[in-house]
Amino acid sequence: MGERPGAPTAPPLVLVTDRDSRLIDPTRAYHLGRDPTSEIVLDDPRVSWHHAVLRTAEGHWLLEDVGSTNGTYDQGRRVDREDVGPGTSLRFGDPATGPSAIFAGLPCPAPDERPTLLVPQSSGVFRSPSSVLELPGATVRIGRSQDNDLVLDDLLVSRRHAELRELPGGGHEIVDLDSHNGTYLNGRPVRRAPLGPADIVGIGHSALCLVDGRLVEYTDTGEISLDVQHLVVRVGPDHRVLLDDVGFPLAEKALLAVAGPSGAGKSTLLNALTGLRPADQGTVLYDGRDLYRDYAELRRRIGLVPQDDILHTQLTVRRALSYAAELRFPGDTAPHEREARVSEVIHELGLEERDQQVIASLSGGQRKRVSIALELLTKPSLLFLDEPTSGLDPGMERSVMRMLRGLADDGRTVVVVTHSVLSLNVCDRLLVLAPGGRTAYYGPPTEALAYFGQEEWPEAFEAFESDSAGVCQQRFRTSPQYRRYVTAEAAHPAHPPASAAPVIGREKPQSWLSQLGTLVRRYAAVLAADRLFLTVMIALPFIIGVMCRVMAGSRLTDENSINCLLTLCLGGVLIGSANAVREVVKERAIYRRERVVGLSRSAYLVSKVVVLGTITVAQSAVLTVVGLAGVTLSAQPRPNAPPPVTTGVLMPQVPELIIAIALLAFTSMTLGLVVSAFVDKEETTMPLLVLLAIVQVVFSGLMLKLHGVPGLEQFAWLIPSRWGLSAMARTVDLSRLTVPTPITADPMFRHERGGWLLSMVALPVLALAYGLAVLALLRRHEPTIMRK
Numbered sequence: 120m121g122e123r124p125g126a127p128t129a130p131p132l133v134l135v136t137d138r139d140s141r142l143i144d145p146t147r148a149y150h151l152g153r154d155p156t157s158e159i160v161l162d163d164p165r166v167s168w169h170h171a172v173l174r175t176a177e178g179h180w181l182l183e184d185v186g187s188t189n190g191t192y193d194q195g196r197r198v199d200r201e202d203v204g205p206g207t208s209l210r211f212g213d214p215a216t217g218p219s220a221i222f223a224g225l226p227c228p229a230p231d232e233r234p235t236l237l238v239p240q241s242s243g244v245f246r247s248p249s250s251v252l253e254l255p256g257a258t259v260r261i262g263r264s265q266d267n268d269l270v271l272d273d274l275l276v277s278r279r280h281a282e283l284r285e286l287p288g289g290g291h292e293i294v295d296l297d298s299h300n301g302t303y304l305n306g307r308p309v310r311r312a313p314l315g316p317a318d319i320v321g322i323g324h325s326a327l328c329l330v331d332g333r334l335v336e337y338t339d340t341g342e343i344s345l346d347v348q349h350l351v352v353r354v355g356p357d358h359r360v361l362l363d364d365v366g367f368p369l370a371e372k373a374l375l376a377v378a379g380p381s382g383a384g385k386s387t388l389l390n391a392l393t394g395l396r397p398a399d400q401g402t403v404l405y406d407g408r409d410l411y412r413d414y415a416e417l418r419r420r421i422g423l424v425p426q427d428d429i430l431h432t433q434l435t436v437r438r439a440l441s442y443a444a445e446l447r448f449p450g451d452t453a454p455h456e457r458e459a460r461v462s463e464v465i466h467e468l469g470l471e472e473r474d475q476q477v478i479a480s481l482s483g484g485q486r487k488r489v490s491i492a493l494e495l496l497t498k499p500s501l502l503f504l505d506e507p508t509s510g511l512d513p514g515m516e517r518s519v520m521r522m523l524r525g526l527a528d529d530g531r532t533v534v535v536v537t538h539s540v541l542s543l544n545v546c547d548r549l550l551v552l553a554p555g556g557r558t559a560y561y562g563p564p565t566e567a568l569a570y571f572g573q574e575e576w577p578e579a580f581e582a583f584e585s586d587s588a589g590v591c592q593q594r595f596r597t598s599p600q601y602r603r604y605v606t607a608e609a610a611h612p613a614h615p616p617a618s619a620a621p622v623i624g625r626e627k628p629q630s631w632l633s634q635l636g637t638l639v640r641r642y643a644a645v646l647a648a649d650r651l652f653l654t655v656m657i658a659l660p661f662i663i664g665v666m667c668r669v670m671a672g673s674r675l676t677d678e679n680s681i682n683c684l685l686t687l688c689l690g691g692v693l694i695g696s697a698n699a700v701r702e703v704v705k706e707r708a709i710y711r712r713e714r715v716v717g718l719s720r721s722a723y724l725v726s727k728v729v730v731l732g733t734i735t736v737a738q739s740a741v742l743t744v745v746g747l748a749g750v751t752l753s754a755q756p757r758p759n760a761p762p763p764v765t766t767g768v769l770m771p772q773v774p775e776l777i778i779a780i781a782l783l784a785f786t787s788m789t790l791g792l793v794v795s796a797f798v799d800k801e802e803t804t805m806p807l808l809v810l811l812a813i814v815q816v817v818f819s820g821l822m823l824k825l826h827g828v829p830g831l832e833q834f835a836w837l838i839p840s841r842w843g844l845s846a847m848a849r850t851v852d853l854s855r856l857t858v859p860t861p862i863t864a865d866p867m868f869r870h871e872r873g874g875w876l877l878s879m880v881a882l883p884v885l886a887l888a889y890g891l892a893v894l895a896l897l898r899r900h901e902p903t904i905m906r907k
């Protein structure tokens with residue numbers, strides 16, 4: 120935060136230069152000059168490298184010219200030392216046209232009036248304060264509801280978010296009031312921390328500074344710059360370079376297209392800029408603030424529309440957006456507040472006439488709009504899109520690009536990765552990456568073809584597709600375009616490499632339970648809207664049940680009992696696994712995105728288990744009842760043999776079988792989730808489902824002798840069907856129902872209460888172990904930043 124020579128002696132001032140405005144802090148000195156490491160950089164050849172120093176002396180501000188060549192001027196008069204205060208206007212290097220510095224005081228806000236002056240830069244650049252609050256008392260409460268001392272009208276802010284408290288020995292501290300999205304001090308999440316004069320408190324889209332006993336608020340309205348400096352990404356043990364010293368400045372409200380051949384590093388760059396996979400070297404400045412350092416706070420202001428749709432396409436537009444709003448906004452937002460924001464984005468993206476339409480029935484371009492609408496819910500200032508036009512026809516592509524132009528014009532910085540060159544002219548800047556993640560061009564798209572000396576884009580791209588030595592990068596570095604659009608436009612001096620690895624913070628907008636509630640409702644709605652899934656779900660237990668019933672006839676006998684039990688076992692296994700096997704992999708893109716905006720991994724898994732588990736248990740009951748209704752489950756009495764059992768080990772046989780089959784199906788469902796979390800593609804799940812079913816049948820104990828076979832017997836304990844079938848066999852006393860064979864003489868098939876109860880414990884334990892495996896596998900697919 121810089122050096123603090125002493126207590127404040129002069130009032131804080133606002134310094135407005137040609138480039139920005141900032142609050143200057145009386146506790147430190149400011150160097151002015153061309154030197155990019157100066158606190159105030161005046162990038163003009165008439166200004167000396169070290170031109171002047173601004174500091175406080177005896178209760179006022181003083182500007183000293185430190186021997187500049189072309190001088191410092193106040194009202195045309197050359198000055199060496201000048202007292203400055205509100206209203207002072209100086210020029211450097213030339214009395215009439217040199218770069219200027221105008222000083223202003225901090226305003227006192229009139230009641231009901233929002234002050235509009237320009238202001239500060241402390242850890243970074245801020246713009247106009249949106250309010251200045253005289254501290255009303257020892258405690259200032261900050262939050263979204265109207266009864267706070269400082270009301271922040273922002274859905275990312277909790278109703279009662281934080282308090283600024285006066286400390287008994289002087290000074291202040293900031294205290295987070297268990298807010299949903301957290302309170303940040305200089306970019307780091309804090310529960311309670313003392314507050315210094317140069318510190319910045321981040322709450323939602325606002326930054327708050329304590330200046331001269333007043334609380335000054337700056338709101339991030341979206342007009343932010345992006346300054347990318349020397350990004351390098353390496354992977355693997357050989358440190359292969361995927362991104363090679365990429366840097367560029369991007370002004371606020373700009374639309375940047377990132378183009379380049381396949382494998383050039385566009386997605387790698389996007390991951391580095393969004394912080395999902397931070398660069399190994401280099402800095403990303405979000406409006407002057409180090410994005411990696413302040414990631415925990417700034418990540419909510421970054422929107423990312425991945426290439427794959429992040430939508431449940433079975434839902435209507437409004438419903439999908441409403442669920443997304445529930446997950447992203449603080450738990451204390453009222454439904455009407457969320458709905459109002461959903462309506463706003465629907466209107467903003469021109470989706471009013473489609474809002475009740477099922478997303479799956481929309482065109483590709485409209486679907487992309489819905490994905491963008493979803494990201495805009497939280498009002499991100501930086502919006503990234505990964506190939507939003509891929510798969511669209513040229514007309515739709517143009518319309519999407521025009522829409523992005525509009526989003527940037529409305530006050531956002533938009534970065535779009537694209538393969539298409541059709542609509543590049545709507546962009547302000549074009550970054551062309553050459554293989555190896557090297558910059559082949561950065562500048563206005565209109566100048567790019569001339570730069571490459573080509574008339575058409577394909578030829579221009581061909582020129583560097585085979586550039587493995589980095590010739591394009593070297594050529595660009597020495598080009599006028601590099602000087603004009605990279606060096607000259609860079610708003611901030613190059614920062615040293617980010618020292619701290621970014622952290623994502625643990626704050627979640629919703630409590631775990633509330634997330635679970637939303638996820639369960641959304642998942643149930645998605646499944647209910649999937650007609651094919653519903654049909655298969657209802658039909659499967661009936662079909663398998665009927666087959667079993669036909670096999671069983673009126674009674675279980677020596678001939679049919681093994682087949683009937685195997686069919687029921689296979690039915691339970693198939694029902695559970697088939698329900699689950701696609702359910703995680705099919706929404707991986709959604710999961711990845713929602714994880715970054717606060718989704719709990721365990722809440723996500725439990726929502727799947729709750730919904731699929733309920734369905735699975737109901738299906739198992741149907742399967743058992745249909746399969747065994749009216750079937751006598753006890754063996755024929757035989758002469759010289761003990762009387763057959765007529766009841767289960769604990770209760771009547773049918774309920775006991777329902778419990779065993781339901782638990783088996785439930786555990787198989789969790790095993791299906793393991794497969795789903797493991798695979799990369801939905802298509803891979805079907806062969807694995809078949810394999811799982813075969814393994815479960817083989818290791819059930821009715822096809823292969825397991826008891827007493829070392830290795831096989833122990834391996835079978837990991838297979839749900841071993842325990843499930845054991846419980847079923849114990850209920851019907853299989854060992855006496857059939858003529859004894861090495862297989863049916865298995866002790867795990869005896870009519871024993873203890874053994875049955877052991878199965879009832881083993882199956883949930885297996886389900887839990889599979890659940891933990893799903894959690895570990897889910898983590899593998901998350902962005903790097905989530906795994907830190």
Ligand SMILES: Nc1ncnc2c1ncn2[C@@H]1O[C@H](COP(=O)(O)OP(=O)(O)OP(=O)(O)O)[C@@H](O)[C@H]1O
Nearest residue numbers: 354355359361379380381382383384385386387388
């Ligand atoms: N984790 C990784 N380990 C090793 N190499 C990787 C890794 N991720 C990406 N790459 C490689 O880095 C290069 C750049 O990949 P990237 O996905 O960023 O390219 P791209 O320009 O986005 O390609 P496309 O246009 O096909 O999506 C590719 O050659 C890719 O194979």
